Amino acid sequence: MKFVDRVLDKSNSYNYYKNNYEKIEKKYKKSIKEIKKLKNENTILNKNLSSSYDEIIKLQKRLGKFSKPIIMKKLIDEEYSDLTIAIKTPNPVGHHHWGDYxxxxxxxxxxEKKGFNVLIHERxxxxxxxxxxxxxxxLxxxxxxxxxFDAINVMWNIYDPEKIRKEEYEQFDICFISSIRYANELxxxxxxxxxxxxxxxxxxxxxxxxxxxxxxDILFVGSTRGFYREIIKDIMETDFDVAVYGRGWPEFIDEQYVNGFFIPNEELHKYYSSCKILLNDHWETMRELDFPSNRLFDAxxxxxxxxSDKIPSAETLFEGNVVTYDGVDDLNSKLEYYLTHDEERIKIAEKGKKIVLKNHTFDNRADEILSELKNLN
Structure with a gap:
């Protein structure tokens, strides 16, 4: 039985959940005030503060029992303006150059286009x-x-999958994974x-x-994260030059190739649009577990x-309109071919653009998230 069906299964069940939620919420707000009062009185080590935190957790759990069915019913009824979404991004406050932000x-x-109230909470x-x-x-x-406990909790694992314990996933109502293969495994x-x-x-x-x-002619945008990225190592062994933007590169390559350390996000599209070939790669774990990078969609x-480096979904998702390479010789030959076949290169890029704009926008993803939330068990 679906989550929302359990709400509707009782007679007057919506009012039952709503009334109980409101009663517990009053106690919850009272406990929050108590914690603030104790903190203001510098009683951080006071047992009263510890017991107040314990009470908060208990009340949150009880709130969840009644609040989640109410939230689910509002989702089903598309009462989006009555719902608030908090997007939790890992960047620290004020660090608005992170891709996560x-x-x-x-x-x-x-x-927000759908009517939700939406907040961004930095770390x-x-x-x-x-x-x-x-x-x-x-995120x-x-x-x-x-x-x-008193909200529906959604995880969207975008990258670094090896850092997440199986026990962590189990705490969430639903987990989204930016890899079809790895999602199926999990x-x-x-x-x-x-x-x-x-x-x-x-x-x-x-x-x-x-x-x-x-x-x-050839562009790469991305920092080193302290590693000599394989695609840059590979192109340095070809007959071609590359313009590199990103932090940390003077440590690994001749400075003649480093054109800058940072491109503002609002300017990035111009750099992508103005090169003949953009190089893309994936961190080792993303490649192994088939997590296609955000750069593919943006570019x-x-x-x-x-x-791009070879990753199965890079070829299948975009119907062959992302070219992958395997080794230095293959990269060299493909760079030589596509730099001298303008019409073919442009035709491939235009096909890729149509696929992304039809299937892979944030509007598409918001629709997918809502569809899955409405079907939660």
Missing amino acids: FFAVALKKSF ENWYDTTVKADINII RGKYEFTPM SEELNTTVKPLLQCTDPDIFYSEYDDSISE LACGTFVI
Whole structure:
């Protein structure tokens, strides 16, 4: 029996859940005030504060029993304006150059189009109770989030899958994985609901806009994270030059190839649109577990021709309109071929763009998330 069906299974069940929720919520708010009072009185080590926190947890669990069915019914009835979503992004407060932050902003916009109230909580504000969120969406990168009992908790594992324990997944109402293959594997191992949900792009940010002043034959955008990335190592062994943007590269390559350390997100589409070939790669675990990178979606939305390291979904998702390579010789021959076959290169890029704009936008993903939430068991 589905979650929402259990709500409707009792006579007057909605009022039953709503009335009980309101009673417990009053106690919950009283306990929050008590904690703030104790903190103001500098009684951090006071037993009263510890017991108040214990009471908060108990009340949250009781609230969850009554609040989740109410949230589910509002979702089913599409009463979106009565619901608040909190998107939890791992970047620290004020660090708005992280890709996770841009991801959260784009997702926020797509849910707001549907009428939801949407907040972005940066890492220090993850557990902010100033405004109660009905649905928490955790963009799971480097840091673990402890779910809240009185909300529907959604994990979206975008990258770094090796850092997440199986026990962590089980705490969430539903887990989305940015790999079809890995989602299918996890769904066989876990009790919680696991679904694939790939990365995507925001067409308002990533679109075609050629700028001759920054045009390059071959472009790579990405930091080192302290490692000599394989695709850059490979191209350095070919007959071709590459323009590299990203932090940490002077440690690994000649500075003649380093064109800059940072491109603002709102300018990135121009660089993608103005190169003939964009190089893309994946961290080892993402490649092994078939997590296609966000750069593929963003670049294709700009009508950019992409050569990527070999990952199954790079070829299948975009119907062959992302070219992959296998080894230095293969990379060299493909660079030589596509730099001298303009019409074919442009045709491939345009096909890739159509596929992404039809199937892989944040609006698409918001629809998928809502569809899966409404079918929660």
